[in-house]
Amino acid sequence: MVGEGQSVSMIVVSYYTDFYGVSAQKLKESLSKFDLRFDIEHVDDMGSWKLNNRLKPGFINLMMDSHPKDTIVWVDADAVVLSHPKLFDSVGWDVAAWYNKVNSPWAGTLAFKPNNAARAALGRWMSLIERVDPEADVGERGVLHQDVLGEAFRKQDVRILQLPPSYSWVERLMRRRFPGADPVIEHFMVSRPELGPRR
Numbered sequence: 709m710v711g712e713g714q715s716v717s718m719i720v721v722s723y724y725t726d727f728y729g730v731s732a733q734k735l736k737e738s739l740s741k742f743d744l745r746f747d748i749e750h751v752d753d754m755g756s757w758k759l760n761n762r763l764k765p766g767f768i769n770l771m772m773d774s775h776p777k778d779t780i781v782w783v784d785a786d787a788v789v790l791s792h793p794k795l796f797d798s799v800g801w802d803v804a805a806w807y808n809k810v811n812s813p814w815a816g817t818l819a820f821k822p823n824n825a826a827r828a829a830l831g832r833w834m835s836l837i838e839r840v841d842p843e844a845d846v847g848e849r850g851v852l853h854q855d856v857l858g859e860a861f862r863k864q865d866v867r868i869l870q871l872p873p874s875y876s877w878v879e880r881l882m883r884r885r886f887p888g889a890d891p892v893i894e895h896f897m898v899s900r901p902e903l904g905p906r907r
Contacts, residue, residue: 720746724785725753731786787897801869806876812854820846833860
C-alpha cells in the first residue's frame with residue numbers, strides 16, 4: 709500500500725459486453741485525449757444488465773491487484789471524460805463517489821485509493837452483493853446502486869470524497885438541478901435511452 713501523502717497516479721478502469729463495444733471505444737478515445745491511463749476489458753455477457761453489473765466490485769478488486777500503486781477510477785463503459793478529473797489527484801480520502809442523497813452514492817463513477825481503508829470498503833461491497841438475490845426486483849437502480857454501495861461505504865474508518873455532480877453527469881437528469889455545472893465525466897445510460905442526452 710502507498711503511504712498517506714505520497715504521490716499516486718490514477719488509472720481508469722471499466723469492462724464492457726458486446727452491447728457496449730462502441731461506447732467503450734468512445735470512452736477509450738476520450739481518455740486518450742487527456743493522456744489518461746486506462747485498463748478497459750471486454751467481458752462475456754452474463755445474460756442481463758443486473759447480472760453484468762454484479763461483476764463490478766469484483767472487477768475493481770482485480771484492478772486493485774493489477775495496479776497496486778494506483779488510484780483506481782471506475783467509469784461505466786457508456787461514459788466519456790470531457791476534462792481531466794483532477795479531484796482524483798488529491799489526497800486525504802479513501803473512496804470517492806457522487807451522492808444523489810445521504811447514503812446514496814451512484815456507482816457510475818467511483819474511485820479507490822491504494823490503501824487498506826479503500827480495500828475494506830470494497831470488500832464490504834463485494835460481500836453485500838453476494839447476499840443480494842440476483843433475480844430480486846430491485847427497480848431502476850440495479851442491485852449495485854445507492855443502498856448497497858452506501859452501506860459498504862458507511863463506516864467511520866473510511867474517508868469519503870463526495871464528488872460534485874459533474875463527475876457523474878447525466879444531462880437529462882441533472883441540468884435543471886445543477887444549471888451551472890460543467891461536466892467532467894458524462895454518462896449516457898445506453899441501456900436506458902429515455903435518459904440519454906438532451907441538450
